[in-house]
Amino acid sequence: MPEQQQVFIAGGTTTPFDYPVNLQIEELVANTIRQLYDDIPNFHLKDVREDGMVVYSHFSVHFAHQLTSYWILHDHLGLVGVPHFRIDNGGNTGGSALYAAYALVRAGLADVVPVIGYELMGSVSQSKGSEFIAIASDTRYEAMLGANYTNYYAGLARIFMEEYGLTEEDFAEIAVKNKNNAIATGEKAQHYRKVGKKLTVDDVMGSRLISYPLKKWDCCFMSEGAATILVTNEKYAKQYSPDHYVEITGAGLSSCTIRAGDRYAFPGWTERYGEGYPGLGEFAACRHSAEVAYKMAGINWKDSHKQIDVAEVHDAFSTSEFQIYNALGWCESTTPKQFIRDKMPMMDGEIPTNPGGGLIGYGHPVGATGLMSAIECYYQLTGLVPREHKSTDNEVKDAEVGLVNSHAGTGTSISNFILKRV
Amino acid sequence: MTKLHPTPNNNDFDWEDWKKLSKLIPEKGWVWQNFRAGSAADGSDWVEQQIYYDMLYTFRLGALSPYAKGLMNGKLMGTKCPKCGDVTFPPRVNCWNLDCKLEITDWVEMPMTGILHTFTICGFAAKSALKKLPFVLAYVLVGESKTAIANILKIDKPWHTETNMPVVVKFANEEDRVGNIIDFWFEPDPEWSPSPMNAEKERIEKLCEPVYEWVRILNR
Numbered sequence: 001m002p003e004q005q006q007v008f009i010a011g012g013t014t015t016p017f018d019y020p021v022n023l024q025i026e027e028l029v030a031n032t033i034r035q036l037y038d039d040i041p042n043f044h045l046k047d048v049r050e051d052g053m054v055v056y057s058h059f060s061v062h063f064a065h066q067l068t069s070y071w072i073l074h075d076h077l078g079l080v081g082v083p084h085f086r087i088d089n090g091g092n093t094g095g096s097a098l099y100a101a102y103a104l105v106r107a108g109l110a111d112v113v114p115v116i117g118y119e120l121m122g123s124v125s126q127s128k129g130s131e132f133i134a135i136a137s138d139t140r141y142e143a144m145l146g147a148n149y150t151n152y153y154a155g156l157a158r159i160f161m162e163e164y165g166l167t168e169e170d171f172a173e174i175a176v177k178n179k180n181n182a183i184a185t186g187e188k189a190q191h192y193r194k195v196g197k198k199l200t201v202d203d204v205m206g207s208r209l210i211s212y213p214l215k216k217w218d219c220c221f222m223s224e225g226a227a228t229i230l231v232t233n234e235k236y237a238k239q240y241s242p243d244h245y246v247e248i249t250g251a252g253l254s255s256c257t258i259r260a261g262d263r264y265a266f267p268g269w270t271e272r273y274g275e276g277y278p279g280l281g282e283f284a285a286c287r288h289s290a291e292v293a294y295k296m297a298g299i300n301w302k303d304s305h306k307q308i309d310v311a312e313v314h315d316a317f318s319t320s321e322f323q324i325y326n327a328l329g330w331c332e333s334t335t336p337k338q339f340i341r342d343k344m345p346m347m348d349g350e351i352p353t354n355p356g357g358g359l360i361g362y363g364h365p366v367g368a369t370g371l372m373s374a375i376e377c378y379y380q381l382t383g384l385v386p387r388e389h390k391s392t393d394n395e396v397k398d399a400e401v402g403l404v405n406s407h408a409g410t411g412t413s414i415s416n417f418i419l420k421r422v
Numbered sequence: 423m424t425k426l427h428p429t430p431n432n433n434d435f436d437w438e439d440w441k442k443l444s445k446l447i448p449e450k451g452w453v454w455q456n457f458r459a460g461s462a463a464d465g466s467d468w469v470e471q472q473i474y475y476d477m478l479y480t481f482r483l484g485a486l487s488p489y490a491k492g493l494m495n496g497k498l499m500g501t502k503c504p505k506c507g508d509v510t511f512p513p514r515v516n517c518w519n520l521d522c523k524l525e526i527t528d529w530v531e532m533p534m535t536g537i538l539h540t541f542t543i544c545g546f547a548a549k550s551a552l553k554k555l556p557f558v559l560a561y562v563l564v565g566e567s568k569t570a571i572a573n574i575l576k577i578d579k580p581w582h583t584e585t586n587m588p589v590v591v592k593f594a595n596e597e598d599r600v601g602n603i604i605d606f607w608f609e610p611d612p613e614w615s616p617s618p619m620n621a622e623k624e625r626i627e628k629l630c631e632p633v634y635e636w637v638r639i640l641n642r
């Protein structure tokens with residue numbers, strides 16, 4: 001019988017995230033594996049053939065009009081015979097794929113699991129692309145209105161703003177932080193590739209209205225790219241990256257309603273957290289999955305921000321990053337307003353968040369996104385930032401404990417992981 | 423016997439009529455369109471091929487049919503659990519309380535009034551809705567519903583939208599209704615008047631100016 005084992009991350013890399021790109025999925029993914037061969041001389045796909053499985057992380061089949069596109073990849077990588085499956089869980093596809101790999105290694109069913117995420121979205125016009133993403137909403141009630149996810153998120157942000165007395169500028173600070181962190185991340189980050197310069201709060205405030213309170217620079221942009229991360233047991237972690245591996249000490253996954261309006265008084269939440277929670281302003285699935293991950297990792301909810309040194313979270317919008325701070329318990333000992341005004345998530349704050357740039361700065365090719373967040377967090381905890389970013393401007397020195405967050409729908413599926421330097 | 427949603431016999435439906443309706447929009451499937459090729463500055467080749475693919479969906483509403491029929495008749499049909507009494511709109515045809523063990527809910531007619539819980543002013547949206555910009559997307563608690571429903575709030579000056587404002591339901595003309603959420607929208611309760619302009623309202627008004635201008639150009 002397989003025995004439970006500890007789970008580690010032994011390596012990872014992404015392609016540059018951009019839009020559109022002139023690439024096929026197999027070359028994108030092959031590039032990530034070849035990069036890993038370069039970074040980790042002891043790594044070999046033959047180990048996966050002998051002791052592993054592959055989890056593919058891919059969101060939408062609509063963009064390629066191709067079902068099971070990971071079959072093309074698996075075949076291309078020469079892995080015929082190796083067990084494989086694909087995870088799709090909306091924007092939390094990457095986090096959920098990581099969770100699946102974690103579960104496989106934890107259970108002892110596999111010792112080395114590459115999680116391979118990818119998304120090509122440039123095959124259709126941008127507006128058609130947004131429409132394809134919006135069909136992850138309940139199309140019977142929502143998509144026909146002509147609204148898309150940005151509009152739904154903006155509605156959730158507006159009540160959050162009112163409840164905590166926040167301003168557009170508070171959100172703009174987050175957008176600017178992530179855009180500017182991405183400049184230090186360099187050529188893999190979409191903001192570096194497309195814009196290449198730092199932005200200011202005034203730039204955000206002056207950009208065009210997308211959906212109040214969101215303006216153009218508060219939002220991530222459509223992106224394409226791939227990411228591969230190696231989830232392993234202790235033996236392979238030591239064999240591959242003796243000086244650069246982290247342990248996944250906590251993993252949580254939770255879910256919420258598909259239509260945001262249905263969580264106003266959902267019995268499952270009111271029984272757990274009391275009347276009035278989450279309403280429409282809070283991400284209950286984020287809170288719940290964080291509580292699970294924190295408990296596993298021995299982190300206290302109320303002072304979690306003091307026990308985490310660095311975080312990579314799912315900032316599809318500046319507003320949702322703020323809602324995530326609150327759902328992660330970081331504002332428990334202060335207020336959301338004070339949390340941002342004390343610059344806690346900034347590079348020199350108490351809990352630097354999205355130093356890699358996040359979705360707003362690095363990009364959001366859906367299936368690859370959550371993996372990118374995990375990989376950036378892994379770099380921070382293993383001292384690989386100077387090698388990977390060729391800069392130390394967004395390095396969190398001596399970080400020991402990191403948080404990775406991946407987020408879907410209007411908060412419909414959310415995962416949180418705690419990574420610890422070994 | 424546990425009550426289940428009925429599975430009617432296929433023979434009970436008039437499928438022929440649907441086939442005739444579908445023929446009005448003939449499907450073509452994969453249709454070759456265009457290609458172009460070239461080389462990038464770094465010497466790498468590129469080729470683009472455009473293929474058109476169309477599809478016509480027929481969605482069958484099953485247990486949700488009373489909701490759609492209600493819309494056609496100018497009524498909002500929600501559901502109520504006979505066990506716990508929870509009312510929801512949009513409807514849920516089985517109760518959401520785990521203790522009710524998926525009890526099949528009863529249909530109830532909802533009042534045509536609600537309270538706006540939260541909102542956004544859209545300056546950009548899906549292609550089909552661009553010419554309506556800027557419009558308000560509102561989450562509204564209709565009647566005693568324990569869930570909020572998202573729909574458009576039609577209001578002269580979008581920046582006057584306020585949380586907790588009372589709204590009323592308005593339906594499209596009978597001949598225009600299709601049994602879908604687009605059959606109705608919200609408007610401010612005629613008794614309601616907005617609070618005076620404030621900093622946020624002024625800011626939103628300013629953000630909307632270029633949107634109005636852009637839509638004017640779009641409509642030309």
Ligand SMILES: [Zn+2]
Nearest residue numbers: 503506517522
């Ligand atoms: Zn019930």
